[in-house]
Amino acid sequence: MxxxxxxxxxxxxxxxxxxxxxxxxxxxxxxxxxxxxxxxxxxxxxxxxxxxxxARGVNNVLLFTILNPIYSITTDVLYTICNPCGPVQRIVIFRKNGVQAMVEY
Incomplete structure (x- = not known):
């Protein structure tokens, strides 16, 4: 982008x-x-x-890329953001080259 x-x-x-x-x-x-x-x-x-x-199909995973986070990004923070949109199944956070997280519904 x-x-x-x-x-x-x-x-x-x-x-x-x-x-x-x-x-x-x-x-x-x-x-x-x-x-x-x-x-x-x-x-x-x-x-x-x-x-x-x-090759592309519908999936239930959102990929978050957080650039220059001001606050700590935790699974609790992502759960709070994502749960109102639907039941969250699991969250994984990667801290290589910034912060990325995948949230599965």
């Missing part, structure tokens, strides 16, 4: 994306205490190097 402090989210269908954008238009969303702005991308899909459409 060309600018930091941005994220891409790919929904299973356009209705999910519409619901997220409409909700954010009426309700301020905060991430780590900072207001988040939600908008549509110009792309229909998130393309990843080496991915083919056939």
């Amino acid at each position: 060309p600018k930091k402090r941005q994220a891409l989210v790919e929904f299973e269908d356009i209705l999910g994306a519409c619901n997220a954008v409409n909700y954010a238009a009426d309700n301020q969303i905060y991430f780590a205490g900072h207001p988040a702005f939600v908008n549509y991308s110009t792309s229909q899909k998130i393309s990843r190097p080496g991915d083919s459409d056939d």
Whole structure:
């Protein structure tokens, strides 16, 4: 991504994306205490190097990449952020080259 402090989210269908954008238009969303702005991308899909459409399927794992964290990133913090979106099955944190975490629903 060309600018930091941005994220891409790919929904299973356009209705999910519409619901997220409409909700954010009426309700301020905060991430780590900072207001988040939600908008549509110009792309229909998130393309990843080496991915083919056939190899990709729906999964229930979110990958978080946290750059320059101000606060300690723990499983409890990620659980608190993610649990309102659905039951969290497991969380793993990697601390190599910054902080990355995978959260499975």
